[in-house]
Amino acid sequence: MTIELLQLLLLLIIANGAPILTRILLNNQWNAAIDFGAKMADGNPVLGASKTWRGILATLLITSIVALIFGYTAEVGILIAMGTISGDLFSSFVKRRLGMVPSSKAPLLDQIP
Numbered sequence: 001m002t003i004e005l006l007q008l009l010l011l012l013i014i015a016n017g018a019p020i021l022t023r024i025l026l027n028n029q030w031n032a033a034i035d036f037g038a039k040m041a042d043g044n045p046v047l048g049a050s051k052t053w054r055g056i057l058a059t060l061l062i063t064s065i066v067a068l069i070f071g072y073t074a075e076v077g078i079l080i081a082m083g084t085i086s087g088d089l090f091s092s093f094v095k096r097r098l099g100m101v102p103s104s105k106a107p108l109l110d111q112i113p
Helices: 003-026 053-069 074-097
Strands: none
């Protein structure tokens, strides 16, 4: 495994972990849900309370900073963060449609690379 591949894998891990770290550090501060509590026709939330604007901002910021530290551009960090965020939001949307609770694991939707 090359150092570049390892760094990119670490950026993916950091992008996934940034919202969790931020939640631990900030507790309940600035935790507005992305869907603002809206529900779909099935009665379940669109995404759920665990998907927050704070998490998106943390992912974008932290992943970009670490990308710069690794010698990549901030744009690389932002692209990795956006891909991670998009996949996470899609997974949450599908799991809410299936009636699964937040943080539950769904095969094929919640796989670590």
